[in-house]
Amino acid sequence: MSKLEREIHIDASPEAVYDKLTDPRCLGEWVSVHDGIEEAPPGNVEKGDTIVQRMKIAGKKFRIKWHVDEASRPSRVVWTGTGPMGTKARATYVISQNGSEGCTFNYVNEYDLPGGPVGRITGRAIAGASGGEADRSLKKLKKLVEKRSN
Numbered sequence: 331m332s333k334l335e336r337e338i339h340i341d342a343s344p345e346a347v348y349d350k351l352t353d354p355r356c357l358g359e360w361v362s363v364h365d366g367i368e369e370a371p372p373g374n375v376e377k378g379d380t381i382v383q384r385m386k387i388a389g390k391k392f393r394i395k396w397h398v399d400e401a402s403r404p405s406r407v408v409w410t411g412t413g414p415m416g417t418k419a420r421a422t423y424v425i426s427q428n429g430s431e432g433c434t435f436n437y438v439n440e441y442d443l444p445g446g447p448v449g450r451i452t453g454r455a456i457a458g459a460s461g462g463e464a465d466r467s468l469k470k471l472k473k474l475v476e477k478r479s480n
Contacts, residue, residue, distance in 0.1 A: 351435075
C-alpha cells in the first residue's frame with residue numbers, strides 16, 4: 331500500500347472548508363485530476379453516500395467509485411474507492427482549528443495498485459505525479475475557500 335500525505339493552512343473556518351470538501355459539485359473547482367461526476371447525491375455527502383468520479387492522470391481517463399465511510403462535520407471525512415483493475419484507495423480528510431481564524435487541512439491518500447512488483451514500481455511513478463497534483467489541488471482549495479470566506 332502506498333501513501334501520500336499533505337497539509338495546508340486555510341484562512342477560513344473548519345465548517346467552510348468541510349462544506350467545500352463534501353460538495354461533489356465543487357470537485358471540478360479544486361481537484362486537479364477531476365474530469366467529471368457520473369453519480370452523486372444532490373448536496374453535501376453524508377456517511378453511506380456513493381460518488382462515481384471520472385479522473386484523468388497522465389492523459390489516462392478512468393473512474394473511481396467512492397463510498398463515504400465517515401462524515402463528521404466539520405472535522406473529518408473518510409472515503410474508500412475502487413477503480414480500474416482492482417485499484418483501491420482510502421482518502422482521509424482531517425480539518426482542525428489551528429488557534430487562529432483559520433484551520434489546518436490534512437489530506438492522506440492510501441492506495442493499492444494491482445500487478446505485484448510491477449504494480450509497486452508503477453505506483454512509485456504515480457506517487458511522484460500524484461504528489462504534484464495533490465499540491466496543486468490543495469492550493470486551489472485554499473484559494474477557493476478563502477475567496478468565498480471573505
